[in-house]
Amino acid sequence: MNDKSAASVGDNEPAVDTGQGSLAQYVYAQLRQEIRSRQLASGDRLREVDIAERLAVSRTPVREALKRLEAEGVVRFAPPRGFVVVQLSAKQVMELYAMRKVLVGAAARFAAEQASPIEILSMQQVLSQLEKAKTPDEVAGLNRRLHEIIVAAAHNEYLYKSANVLVDALNLLGTTTYSMPGRIKAGLKENKEIVACIARHDADGAERAAQAHVGAATELRLQMLFGGTGT
Template sequence: MPRAAGSLADQAYDRFREGLRNGGLRPGQRVLELELAERLGMSRTPVREAIRRMQAEGLIAHGPGGGLCVAQYDHAEVAELYGMREALEGTAARLAARQAGRPDILLLQALVTAEAALPAEAIAEHNRRFHRALHQAAHNRYLLRALAPIGDALLLLGPTTLAHPGRAAAAREEHARIVAAIAAGDAEAAEAAARSHIAAAHAARLAMAAEEPA
């Protein structure tokens, strides 16, 4: 049975997002429908549908010279993104300290424990798992909806800040403080730890940007 166009469009969409995650597609890179279709081994129709979906989500935008490209944020937009992320992640941690059940806490603790033994190439995906588990532990569907576009926007920032020297080890300690506060039911400490964690990630992002060649 031939696959439906919608299914192929979903595959193209998923492949595009994977390219953003692994660095195969970079902010500012041009997006050519025909080139993408050839790379994915698909017709242009599902690729076109995937591109439209990406445009609607702000992941693809019109470039300064015409045509489409992977969206690229300026310094002000990055600051706004991290500011909102700090507020939402702090809220997630606060709610988790109040709402998380024993299975939620055990999962978060297991994820923190596993971080120390991870190879470098697995750290970024594990970090995403940790934050998804933290968001789920808040047990608030509206918060999850608010966090979804933040996760999408983070894909546009390039390499993970966990690749910055010393950042992965520091993030492990920050995760541990968040989870300890949640396990203790201390909502204020959980929110403060989560906000501090995101602020540190933002600082690492700024440091990485400053180190890039002009």
């Protein structure tokens, strides 16, 4: 496996290939990126004809791309509106965070066993950027980048693919937990501990630190869902 970040998979596929498969991949990548960047938000309608016109393709690759996103749980077919970006229920959010805890922990463990010096240096460079970041969205973006590097450094193809799907689902949540008071400082401390464990090849410590990081985020997400803070 190479060192591509989880967010980059498929995002730069060309549209010039006349094959329907390549065009469907192009549309899929474009729509997924728009969901990740929140250009498309939960509940937004995805009309085949509009997407086809906007991306200069026929409706067939659009339909194929939407079916693929539906299979990944990112969009759903909701008659009579058609396809819409998924809105997660509170139960689904908790299930998502439970899976995130497992995957992030496993990624940190494998990275501690497999990461190269360059990969560790990349993690440390992102930590340096996190120390200077101020806004919740900026911190959230760098936090995603750090964990993409950790996932890539795990060198496990199946973990990599699973993490990709998880990132897409997390982006359906909208407001980041880094908007909560004190989270930026606490999250930085947690991420430093994860990277420190990976750097010294402490697999047990890296897994524990990563799971604690997600556990803290889960508690904040619960507050945002049920405590009247955030949306």
